[in-house]
Amino acid sequence: WSEAAKNAALDALTPDLIKLHSGDPGAAGTANEISGGGYTPQAATFSAASGGSRALASAVNFTGTALQAVTHISIWKNDTVDVFLARNAVTGDAAFNAAGEYTVTTSTALTLSDPA
Secondary structure: OOHHHHHHHHHHOOOOEEEEEOOOOOOOOOOOEOOOOOOOOEEOOEOOOEOOEEEEOOOEEEEOOOOOEOOEEEEEEOOOOOEEEEEEEOOOOOEOOOOOEEEEOOOOEEEOOOOO
16 A cells, blocks of 8 residues: 555544553454443544554543553544444553553554555
């Protein structure tokens, strides 16, 4: 795919919700979602696609159970019914802190890459 085609495809998506998971969310994105400690999925805004990637426009903050493991995130379109778009394993900080806070940073992005 050309970079322009990748950008157009990514911009056609309307991701606006992030969920956290304590294990692989699976093909439907619904497995192992975090619960407890006041956790709720959070609204997210993504910047326009560039270079075949579409990054979070600003960090997304969550509240949950202190020190609870976070292994994956899932990205959704929040509509009358949530529509699953993507999942990815977490790298770096992989747990809520001692105060029960967790942040998904702007280094998070949807990316289209060419098959190997």
